[in-house]
Amino acid sequence: MLKELLFAAYVTASLGLFVYGANCYVMVLLFLRTRRKAQHDSAAVIAAEARRFERHDLLPMVTTQIPVYNEANVVERAMRAAAGIDYPRDRHEIQVLDDSTDETCAIVDRVAEELRRQGVDLAVVRRSQRQGFKAGALAAGLEIAKGEFVAIFDADFTPPSHFLRWTLPFFFRDPALALVQGRWGHLNDRESPLTRAQAMGIDGHFMIEQSARTFNGLLMNFNGTAGLWRRRAIDDAGGWENDTLTEDLDLSYRAQLAGWRTHFVSNLVVPGELPASVGAFKSQQFRWAKGSIQTACKLLPRVYRSPLPLWVKIQATLHLTHYVVHPLMLTVAILALPAMIQLSRAVPTGWLILIVALLVISVLAPNSLYFASQRALYRDWARRLLWLPALTCLGVGIGVSNSRAVFEALVGKRSEFVRTPKRGDRAAKRYRVRGTVLPWIEVALGLYCLASLIVYLAAGRVFVGPFLMIYAAGFLAIGAAGLAEGLMQMQWKRRQRLSI
Numbered sequence: 001m002l003k004e005l006l007f008a009a010y011v012t013a014s015l016g017l018f019v020y021g022a023n024c025y026v027m028v029l030l031f032l033r034t035r036r037k038a039q040h041d042s043a044a045v046i047a048a049e050a051r052r053f054e055r056h057d058l059l060p061m062v063t064t065q066i067p068v069y070n071e072a073n074v075v076e077r078a079m080r081a082a083a084g085i086d087y088p089r090d091r092h093e094i095q096v097l098d099d100s101t102d103e104t105c106a107i108v109d110r111v112a113e114e115l116r117r118q119g120v121d122l123a124v125v126r127r128s129q130r131q132g133f134k135a136g137a138l139a140a141g142l143e144i145a146k147g148e149f150v151a152i153f154d155a156d157f158t159p160p161s162h163f164l165r166w167t168l169p170f171f172f173r174d175p176a177l178a179l180v181q182g183r184w185g186h187l188n189d190r191e192s193p194l195t196r197a198q199a200m201g202i203d204g205h206f207m208i209e210q211s212a213r214t215f216n217g218l219l220m221n222f223n224g225t226a227g228l229w230r231r232r233a234i235d236d237a238g239g240w241e242n243d244t245l246t247e248d249l250d251l252s253y254r255a256q257l258a259g260w261r262t263h264f265v266s267n268l269v270v271p272g273e274l275p276a277s278v279g280a281f282k283s284q285q286f287r288w289a290k291g292s293i294q295t296a297c298k299l300l301p302r303v304y305r306s307p308l309p310l311w312v313k314i315q316a317t318l319h320l321t322h323y324v325v326h327p328l329m330l331t332v333a334i335l336a337l338p339a340m341i342q343l344s345r346a347v348p349t350g351w352l353i354l355i356v357a358l359l360v361i362s363v364l365a366p367n368s369l370y371f372a373s374q375r376a377l378y379r380d381w382a383r384r385l386l387w388l389p390a391l392t393c394l395g396v397g398i399g400v401s402n403s404r405a406v407f408e409a410l411v412g413k414r415s416e417f418v419r420t421p422k423r424g425d426r427a428a429k430r431y432r433v434r435g436t437v438l439p440w441i442e443v444a445l446g447l448y449c450l451a452s453l454i455v456y457l458a459a460g461r462v463f464v465g466p467f468l469m470i471y472a473a474g475f476l477a478i479g480a481a482g483l484a485e486g487l488m489q490m491q492w493k494r495r496q497r498l499s500i
Helices: 004-047 052-053 075-083 104-117 133-144 163-173 192-213 231-236 249-258 278-305 310-320 322-343 349-377 381-397 399-410 438-458 460-500
Strands: 062-068 094-099 121-125 150-154 177-186 227-230 261-272
Touching: 004 052, 004 133, 004 163, 004 192, 004 261, 004 310, 004 322, 004 349, 052 278, 052 310, 052 381, 062 075, 062 133, 075 094, 075 104, 075 163, 094 104, 104 121, 121 133, 133 249, 150 163, 150 231, 163 177, 163 192, 163 227, 163 261, 177 192, 177 249, 192 261, 192 278, 192 322, 192 349, 192 381, 227 231, 227 438, 231 249, 249 261, 249 278, 249 310, 278 310, 278 399, 278 460, 310 322, 322 399, 349 381, 349 460, 381 399, 399 460, 438 460
Parallel strands: 062 094, 062 150, 094 121, 177 261
Antiparallel strands: 150 227, 177 227
16 A cells, blocks of 8 residues: 555656646747747837837836835846936836835935936835735835836846837737736856856746747736836736735736736846845745745636636646646655665566656756757857756755745745845845755755665666756755855854954
8 A cells, every 4th residue: 555655656746747847848849939920020019119209298108116125235226227218207207115124225215316316207115014015015106106007127127228118019009918028137147056057047937938928829927027017907907916925927817817918028138136145046936936836826716717728728727836846856856765665576667667758858848948048049058058957956956945835835824025135236235044944954855865866776777867866966955055055144143243
C-alpha cells in the first residue's frame, strides 16, 4: 500500500511537471507563429496615430501613478522619469502615492516641489493608514485622478519619454481596449549572476508568454507596472481589490472577464531594477506565487462559467496556477530516494523510462522560453545563454519558499504586501529582508538530494543523475546564499549598535 502511494505521488508529480513544461513549448510555438505580424501591426498603429500628437487639444488627459512605500533609493529617479514623458503638461498629471514611513517622504516632497516649479502637474497623495497596501493606494489615487487614462509605474521603474506615444494609439483604435502593457527592461542585469539569471527569466515571460497570449486571443495579465489603463475599464471591472497579493493579475483578469481586451507592445521597453539579493528575490517571488494562487482560487470559477472558448480557459488555468510547479518539483525531489529504495524492483522498467522522459521534457521546457527570448531580443544571445544554468538553479532553489506560498494561499492564510527592497543608483538607504529558517531547510534538502544522487549512481541509475544534480545544486546554492546574507545582516546590525 505504501509503495503504491509513493509511486502514485511520484508519477502524479512527474505528470504535473510534464503538463506545465509542455505548455512552455506551446507558448514558444504561438509566439513564433504570430511574432512578425504582431510587431508589424503594432508599429503600423503607432505610426498611423503619430499625427494626433501634434494637436494637443485632441489628446486625452492622462494620470501617471507612482505607488511608493519606503523607496528612498529609487523614488527620485522614478519621479523625474515620469516628469520627462513626452506629453503636453496640461494633459498629464502625476500622482506620487506615498505611504512611506521613513525619509522617503522628505525626498518625495523635495523633488515634487522642484518639479512643480518647472511646470509639472504633480500631486503627492498620502494616507493616514496603509490599508489595502498597493491596491489601496492606487484606488485612493484614482478617486481624485483627472485622467481618462492611467499609467502605473512602480518606484523602481523609469518610463521612457515616448511611453504615451507608443501606448495611447492602441486605445484610439480600439474602444474596447482596457490595458496596454509594456515590456520590462533591466537597469542592473549585469550586476551579478543573480541579476543576469533574473533578467533572462523575465525576458522569457514577457517576450514569449505575453506576446503569445495577447496575439493569440488568450487572457493576458497586467504586470503591476509599465502599463496604461483605460480608467473606465478599471471601474467596470470593479476597481482595485486587495484580497490577493497580486492586485494587478486580479484586475486584469476581471477586466477581460467583463469583456475588455488587453494588448502587449513587445518593443516598448520600460527599464526596472532587479532584486540584487537572494532574500529580496525570494520575497518578491513569494508574493507573486501566493498572489497568483489566491487569484486562481478567486477567479477560476468565474473563468469556467464564462462563455470563453475551452482552449482559453485551459490556458488561463495553466497561467494562474503556474507556481504549482514548485510543490511538484519538491515532491519529485523528496520522493526520488524512496522511489529508488522501495520501488526499483516493484516498478516495471517501462514505467521508469516514462518517468525519466517526463522529467526530461519538463526540465528542458522552460529553457525553450529563455532560448527563444534571448534569440529574439539580443544579438549576443549565445553569450547570454551561458547564464542559463544559473537560472535553472535559481528556479529550483526557490522551490521551498514558493511551495510555502502556494500552500498558504490554498489554506487561505492572509499576509501583508511586502515590497521588494531595491538599491537604486546610490543605495543611500539599506532596506533589510526579514530572516527566516528557510535557508537551513534549503541546505538540508540540497544535501538530501546529493545523497539521493549518490545512491542512484551507486545503483547504476545514471539517467536520473542530472535531475538530482540540478535539484542539489539549486537548493544548496540558494540556501547557502540565504545563510550568507543573513550573516551579513547580523554583522551589519552589530556594527550599527556599536556605532550608537
